[in-house]
Amino acid sequence: MAPRPRNPGSKDLPPNLYKKKDSRSGVTYFTYRDPVSGRVFGLGKDKEAAIREAMAANFADTVRPTLTERIIETKQPAARPFGGWIEEYRLIYKERGLAASSVRTALMRLTRLDAEFGKTDIRDVSTMVIANYLGGLAKEGKAQMARAMRSLLRDVFMEAMAAGWTDVNPVEVTKAARVTIKRERLTLDLWKEIYKEAKQPWLKRAMELAVLTGQRREDIASMVFKDEHDGYLHVVQSKTKARLRISTSIRLASLGLELGAVIKQCRDRVLSQHLVHHSRTVSRAKAGSPIMLDTISKEFSSARKRAAARLGLDLGKTPPTFHEMRSLAARLHAAEGRDPQMLLGHRSARMTDLYRDSRGAEWIDVA
Template identity: 70%
Template sequence: MSPRPRDPGSKDLAGLNLYRKLDKRNGVTYYQYRDPVSGRCFGMGTDKEAAIREAVAANHALNAAPVSLAQRITEQPEPAGLLFSAWLVEYREIYQARELSPASVRNARMRINRLDVALGGKPIRTITTMDVAGYLAGVAKGGKGQMSRAMRSLLRDVFVEAMAVGWTDSNPVDATKAARVKIKRKRLTLDLWKATYAEAKQSWLKRAMELAVLTGQRREDVAGMLFKDVRDDHLHVIQSKTGARLRISTGLRLESTGLELGAVIKSCRDMVVSKHLIHHARTISRAKAGQSLVLDTLSKEFAAARDRAATKLGLDLGDHPPTFHEMRSLAARLHAAEGRDPQALLGHRHAKMTDLYRDARGAEWIDVA
């Protein structure tokens, strides 16, 4: 069997058993040494000159003391030889192959880079539970408990994959505890939604609020809805975060708001030709009539209308007022109150996640018969 062709970018390393690998996602070049006897690869970090020196020394040692077949068969890998940073190079490819949403991949890439900076210089087999716990505790400081939980989840998966291919024999993350998170953002009540809706100055904001509270979809999915997605009396939505494929009947109605999906979609049609349900009605600066809304614009204008509504209602929303995303929770609660199961509407695989959205966090009165 002919050998695998060498990467053209590694021709200057020919004969050294040294290979370079460019991580296109962060632009960093990593070096690996491949033992010509055992076929094992060793991460050499990002310093080219140091990698060449180490490779030359390793090749000299191999040539000076040939290894017998018996030694090759019985030789055990050196546990401390595989750097965590070298494994993260492999893990990035594993994660990329999962075909997740671009947003999920982008977030994971940033978090993997953080792990590389914090623990990359350690041999993977020497990373202990104390190392992991200390790192997670540092992340959790300053009210970043949610980030610490996300990093723990990712780090655990990193080690699960490493164990699957023999880079390590244990997962030091399992014995750690996830950081406690106190959710601070207030829920959006129906009264505040109605008051905010009344304060919305733009027609596109009213339509966006109607679609959000009716369908329970995320901000980016509401902004991305197209007229061509309405067919066979259903609105078709492919959620950008999870890839869940939903067919929402245009006959869906929410009695508490007096809204019906088909009528809301029809009201999205105006004098401007556009493929987007939510679009600019007129040209303003760089935004042309018919173009879709920038997500930040949706959030800012919703927040401005919400604050005006809160002032009129005499409400103190505190430091963490409800955002546009909170209409997803409100939709779950309103549909549940009218006898519909919101799990399918929200696109959740597990009812436990839906229950989190149905939790009003004390923002609403509980009726006791």
């Protein structure tokens, strides 16, 4: 089969060898197209080496049969398997000093990537392969997962390039999946109704702390009494490691709550170091022990369902979770003249604006 007509920019190249310039980096890459099977092979950035390999393939050079062997249909073991690099990357990721929960999530995602591409040579994981994988996740309704996987894959290949495993990052030119946020916002009125339905005292305290401090579920569960001193509640956020000192005099007039008073209410007849704790022994959970994260979510969900049933509300398929109190806190404090960005521990105002967005759940008063 005769090779395709040459482009003007490829006149000095042997047949079947092509070059392409990356519009972002300005780097030129070379590829070889097998005239028989139509398969395309990346040859990197070295022009002279690419010409040698292309000529060897074209004329079946027995001295340098490197590319010829790659064209043979018999599948050869990957010289640089993606799974081998994943093992290296795991060690790199663990040394970044991130939160344990972040590391655990990343390692689970890396396991999925290993199962998907592990046996493939890392240099054969092309942009099309990545785009098809991410597109498949998006079509399954997992757009958020697709975005997370794209971000992780991009970093995986960046580190691989730095280590010399590959010359290109195929993820760079892919597009992030568009995510439509479905979870309903928590309104102040609904918060009050859920609060009424909270049967456990610890759940009431957890809800009060969440709406007053705007902290995540993990940080609420890990708060201890010794964190309160010198008129402040000291919080080191588990996700971002942001160090906050929240004045115990901070209050929400809309709920009649003050942080210092809520912390005092957390003390009961049971000796415990945790603000939110079991007040009696339940199954394997001893009195005074902290509340498990799943238990917090489960009991909040139960109280929410009871409140909705009592009021005859339909909260849809994605009702507000415990985490939505972080958004409610941002909106309530902003309405009372406080800067929610510092309270939530955000580095950018843009992120805080996302939390302040009620997504149409609240009425807008027009004077």
